[in-house]
Amino acid sequence: MLADTMFFPPERSTVAGSVDGLFDFIYYLSLFFFVLIIGFMIYFVLKYYQRDGHTEAPSPSHNETLEITWSVIPSILVGVIFFFGFTEYLNMREAPENAYEIQVVASKWNWVFKYPNGAESGDLHIPVDxxxxxxLQSQDVLHSFYIPAFRIKMDCVPQRYTWTWVRATHTTGSGLDESSHxxxxxxxxxxxxxxxxIMHRKVFVHETADFDQWVEKAANILENNTPEEAGKILFGRKGCAQCHSVDGDNSAKYPGPPLNGQWGTERQVTPRGSSSPITVTMDENYVRQSIRQPNSEIVVGRKPGMTVFTPQLLKDEEITAIIAYLKSIK
Ligand code: HEC
Ligand SMILES: [Cu+2]
Known part of the structure; x- marks a missing residue:
């Protein structure tokens, strides 16, 4: 079909087929009328343009049959589009009962996904079928939750809840190793x-058994891993990796400075409200402050823009784990 070959990735949810069907219907209908109307226009221009020896015909004032035709046919077509669009919209608005519920919290510029057992992730993981x-919630401004392969999109609005749902039809791979997906x-x-x-993330669709295992492990990152490993997982899940490279990449792709090999080194920062930079060392308290109050001191040569990680977004024990990880990356 046109929609999923030209405009969208392949269909991966139960609603994708009808969304694309309606898209294609509207597209081909428009194409048909475009060709028809432009065709007649060109034909009339050639037939009736003003030239020597051609006398102007009086312009017709009224043609009832024609007028009824061009009112009734489009009305029927618009009615058909409305019927399919509206019934599918209603289906997409109301989640089926007993759906598995994931909380999505959007903020500038991060996504957090929270699962019923307390697990949290930065990429989205869901079971297939x-x-x-x-x-959906937003902590600050309007964001919009959009997964093209599922053909779902819904605004995240500050101060209120919105929702959408999906039933994925294909897994993205098997096992818990993300590189096999x-x-x-x-x-x-x-x-x-x-x-x-930078507000884009990956979506993993798992076999049911894999998903259960994943969500169980994800709920207990701190218990099931060494602090260093847990810190590495959190660094990805909490969105740090979107803004900071850990391989020295200092390009504009990453708004924040690279964080590998920084432990114990000195840097120049400008405290808020001051114009003269001071020298600080990357140690435990500097990292903690960079996370809790990123705008209190700005690294010289950088712009403010780091997410403020409140204790709801990142717990104290999680900062400790991230510190262990930052110490370990050379
Ligand atoms: C939205 C992008 C963004 C995210 C997400 C982000 N940071 Fe930052 N970070 C920055 C920017 C930009 C700076 C430099 C400006 C400043 O000092 O605030 C920075 C600075 C830092 C610094 C100081 C770096 C230095 O060389 O002195 C540390 C440490 C840090 N971030 C850690 C983290 C950790 C840990 C996370 C995840 C919990 C994180 N950041 C998430 C953008 C981000
Ligand atoms: Cu956004």
């Missing part, structure tokens, strides 16, 4: 400020 409801893409589809373009 199961209704999954997303309860070909994840789908999730985007923020509402321009939300300076770093809007």
């Amino acid at each position: 199961r209704d999954v409801k997303f309860l 070909e994840p789908l893409r999730l985007f923020c589809a509402e321009y939300c400020g300076q770093q809007h373009s």
Whole structure:
């Protein structure tokens, strides 16, 4: 079909087929009328243009048959589009009962996914062939939760809840090793400020058994791993990796400085409200402050823009684990 070959990734949810069907219907209908109307226009121009020896015919004032035809046919077509669009919209609005519920919290410029057992992740993980409801929230401005392969998109609105749901039809791979998956893409589809373009994440669709195992492990990162390993997982899940490279990549792709090989080194920072930089050392308290109050001191040569990680977003024990990880990366 046209929609999923030209405009979208392959269909991966139960609603994708009808969304694309309606898209294609509207597209081909428009194409048909475009060709028809332009065709008649060209034909009339050639037939009736003003030239020597051609006398102007009086312009017709009224043609009832024609007028009824051009009112009734489009009305029927618009009615058909409305019927299919509206029934599918209603289906997409209301999640089936007993859907698995994932909370989605959008913020500038991060996504957090929270699962019923307390697990949290930065990339989205869902089971295949199961209704999954997303309860959406925003901590600051309008964001929009958009997964093209599922053909779902819904705004995340500050101060209120919105929701959408999906039933994925294909897994993205098997096992818990993320490198054996070909994840789908999730985007923020509402321009939300300076770093809007980093608000994209991966979507993993698991076999049911794999998902159960994943969500169980994810709920207990700190218990099931050494602090260093837990810190590495959190660094990815909490969105740090979107803004900081750990391989020295200092390009504009990453708004924040690279964080490998920094432990114990000195840097120049400008305290808020001051114009003269001071020298600080990357140690435990500096990292903690960089996370809790990123705008209190700005690294010289950088712009403010780091997410403020409140204790709800990142617990104290999690900062400790991230510190262990930062110490370990050379
Ligand atoms: C939205 C992008 C963004 C995210 C997400 C982000 N940071 Fe940052 N970070 C920055 C920017 C930009 C700076 C430099 C400006 C400043 O000093 O605040 C920075 C600075 C830092 C610094 C000081 C670096 C130095 O060389 O002195 C540390 C440490 C740090 N971030 C750690 C983290 C950790 C840990 C996380 C995840 C919990 C994280 N950041 C998430 C953008 C981000
Ligand atoms: Cu956004």
